[in-house]
Amino acid sequence: MTKRFFITGTDTDIGKTLAACALLQAVNRAGWTSVGYKPVAAGCRPSPDGPRNDDALALAASASVTVAYRQVNPVALLAPTSPHIASRDEGRSIDPLVLYQGLRELERLAQWIIVEGAGGWLTPLGDDVSFDQWVVAEQLPVILVVGMKLGCINHALLTALAIRQAGLPLAGWIANDLSSEPHRRADYLATLRQRMGAPLLGEIPWLTEPARADLAGYIHLPLLSGQSVKEY
Ligand SMILES: Nc1ncnc2c1ncn2[C@@H]1O[C@H](COP(=O)(O)OP(=O)(O)OP(=O)(O)O)[C@@H](O)[C@H]1O
Numbered sequence: 001m002t003k004r005f006f007i008t009g010t011d012t013d014i015g016k017t018l019a020a021c022a023l024l025q026a027v028n029r030a031g032w033t034s035v036g037y038k039p040v041a042a043g044c045r046p047s048p049d050g051p052r053n054d055d056a057l058a059l060a061a062s063a064s065v066t067v068a069y070r071q072v073n074p075v076a077l078l079a080p081t082s083p084h085i086a087s088r089d090e091g092r093s094i095d096p097l098v099l100y101q102g103l104r105e106l107e108r109l110a111q112w113i114i115v116e117g118a119g120g121w122l123t124p125l126g127d128d129v130s131f132d133q134w135v136v137a138e139q140l141p142v143i144l145v146v147g148m149k150l151g152c153i154n155h156a157l158l159t160a161l162a163i164r165q166a167g168l169p170l171a172g173w174i175a176n177d178l179s180s181e182p183h184r185r186a187d188y189l190a191t192l193r194q195r196m197g198a199p200l201l202g203e204i205p206w207l208t209e210p211a212r213a214d215l216a217g218y219i220h221l222p223l224l225s226g227q228s229v230k231e232y
């Protein structure tokens with residue numbers, strides 16, 4: 001059975017893509033096949049082949065299975081803002097059916113699918129639909145990436161609460177350093193370890209060249225691979 005995890009974060013720009021790449025690389029190293037999925041990307045650049053998004057390209061580069069760009073990122077919007085605003089700019093709405101179909105396609109192709117959301121947990125996709133509703137419909141276990149900075153304790157606990165209130169399992173969380181400064185990191189980490197009620201799956205330090213780094217070693221994959229999706 002395909003293992004599927006949804007990656008959300010305490011905020012935008014806090015390391016979801018980096019952590020998703022780390023998970024993909026850890027999965028590859030453990031000998032499974034992997035693919036990344038960025039169903040909705042807002043913040044794309046035009047190219048002769050259509051809009052391209054850096055997150056989707058990074059996920060594709062860390063995956064073991066090569067698929068077409070549109071399979072990684074079926075909804076590619078130009079404006080770097082919330083998807084419901086970017087889609088309104090382009091005069092089109094985001095159809096959750098497209099997200100559903102994209103995931104079905106990938107499930108046939110890899111043993112692990114790492115799905116990256118957009119922004120934080122409650123990101124709207126349109127007037128009446130938000131990303132978390134799709135995650136609930138798909139019953140995806142969630143991994144929360146915490147950007148380690150002042151405010152992260154509240155953001156992490158609020159997000160964990162919302163995930164659980166939605167009835168979804170919080171499979172674990174990943175601590176990602178957003179600065180080379182110590183800035184109370186150890187205190188934040190200890191507080192969250194005590195209060196999150198889910199396993200710490202990995203700690204990613206501040207990296208001088210994150211795009212080139214070998215990220216697999218930062219993830220404790222057995223904490224995820226020992227649990228089948230059905231067991232949650
Ligand atoms: N541990 C780290 N070390 C060095 N740079 C980092 C680290 N974590 C994140 N960054 C950098 O911070 C920026 C944001 O990270 P990333 O793109 O992974 O965030 P995100 O949460 O996926 O953002 P978005 O909400 O736009 O999808 C990137 O330029 C990334 O390289």
Ligand SMILES: [Mg+2]
Pocket residue numbers: 016017018055116
């Ligand atoms: Mg990202």
